[in-house]
Amino acid sequence: MDSATTTQELGDHASAVGGVVAGEVDGAFLGVTGCDGGVLRGWDLISGRCLWTRQAHKGPIRSMVTVRYEGGLAVASAGEDRVIRYWRLTTGEPLSTTPLSAINGPVWLLSRVAVDGLGDCVVNCYDNWVQVPTVQGEEVELPYTSRERMNCYHYLDVGHGPEPIMGDLDGDVWSGSDEYQGILDEGHAAAVTDLATVHLAGSPFILSASADGTARLIGTSEQTRQVASHTTAITRVAVIPEPHRTRLLTASEGGTVRVWDPAAHATKQHYSGHTHAIKALATLPGGRLVSCSADGTLALSNMETGDRQQIHLLTSPRLSGSG
Template sequence: MSRSADPGHFFQTDASELTRGRRAAKSGNKKGDPIVLSSKILNIAADPFSPNSVYVAESAGCIRRVNIETKNTRAIYSGPTAPLTSVAIGGQGGAFVFAGCWDKDIWSWERESRTVSKRYKGHSDFVKVVICAKIMGKDVLISGGADSKIIVWDTATGERLHTLRDMKDGMMAVQDLALDPKHSTDEEIILVSASSDPHIRLWRIGLLSSSQIVDLAPESQGKPPRQTILEHQTSVYRVMFWGDDEDAELWTASADGTAKCLSRAKNWSVEDTYVHGDYVRGIAVTGDWVVTAGRDEDVKVWDQSTGKLRHVYDGHYDEVTGIVALPDGRIVSVSIDGTLRVWEMSTAAFEKAIKEKEGEVEPKQSIMTAEEEAELADLMGSESE
């Protein structure tokens, strides 16, 4: 017996029917010059070797390298049979592509040949994020999982060097990881982690030792000590540093509907807040603009100098799962709708988009009453008899 996957063949609430109808009507739009892939896109990373390319992680179980200019999507890293949640480039000068997977493993491929390399096994639940680093000249891979664990791996051998977990505060699923560019050194790195609780944690990691940093506001500064950064109300989905290494601030995106800039000089307290309005899944920063995106499908652009909303790009028709800034300042967004879209970041581009939106054809409203429309229908019917 055949089974249908069409949602229209199943019972649905009025709200879900309206959502499905709205997304179907919106799906054909060409905003952001969409590149359409065959499955949901769950993550995106910039290509460190090409200013016009990105890597995306797909629910179909593959990593794909996409050239934004040529729209070439043929470079595929395959093998997994479960969705891939994250992607990173690193190891031996960027010779490998790494991906976290729903099958609890981290997959790797040789970047040039696209052949499968090692599989890193150690998590007991979905791997949510992977990043690459170097400690004392050794390439390491760092992963975070839904099992609340952060694991540090020797990239070359696959050996587990450290397993980190905040047992005291009951850290939940790890959502994202970032390296502090100011305080990380050749001997040890400072890692920032975000999870499905509101707490942001810091970790000190060397080759032979690792520990959680629990003196974020030392008493010597005249402030009460705290063990975590607590500036959001619920899950934090993204953490990233932006700016010169010495002054880089910590930027965050949360399910509480906000993105925030946390000030290094103020011991990671809030400098600016951007109220996106729904779950924020991605954040990117350029010289002039802060860009947020998430569950409401919109890519919102904020003026970094004033904190005010400058423009809203509305091309996606399902949740936006990630955004990255290209070297030239453009933003690439990816979505569960299976598309990549590219957005220009300039006042001229915003004004052009507004004019195009104003010029969109709206359904014409009838100037006749219901009675007149009924009479016309009767007349047309009689003429055809």
């Protein structure tokens, strides 16, 4: 199948772009990027047009997630200014004039969790401490277990509803659930960098990524195995669930994205083009993948056709600064 790559020079961000989220709204594929200058920008990912700009934070934006609320899709953003803010994905309008404070320090990680009766909430993790605010600013009590040397923290549904799953700097994956608290896997040789959940043949698994360049599927002792590898650290993972062929995505410090077939134990596709570490991955319907790199580029790749659209987001090639 023929493929093509197109490039657009937009130059809107003036500092390093470290995060991206994406969503489909009324047939339009939209994305939001966040940078070290605290600026959020909303994009039409097909045309590459910037739709809105917000000075969202004082200082670098460290984490972003999409959440559903009664009005549609929102973006939760957080950073070194110790606040969490919610924005409409389509317009960038704030959902509240009062930001949520993260009192223990800068926010380094947000993840999404669905809570019965409340819908989507975000999990704020910092310094072995967790806060779970709703879009309305309410606090939610969820099971939480603290671990030292924790590097990533997610609430993942591995068959019993959302439960805390952690990855540490030693390469271990931990469960903090009420039913079992302890190590689930010790297979990585370096820090765990990201976690996701995936269902294969009716069974739930945890997908873990590591700075050692490997990704592992964690299930029972007989099921746990390595499923992916890169020559540099894996920075992010994502899952595209489909009725007949679930695909696993891994992104690396070297700027590559690989698509894996877990059943065939093989690489299905390989995307290069970024020159620095990939900081964020997002997926869209129709086999579309959004990747965002420290080199200041955002790429929209179509895994069905192989086409790739690359958008340059920086006003200059530097990788740090303000604005």
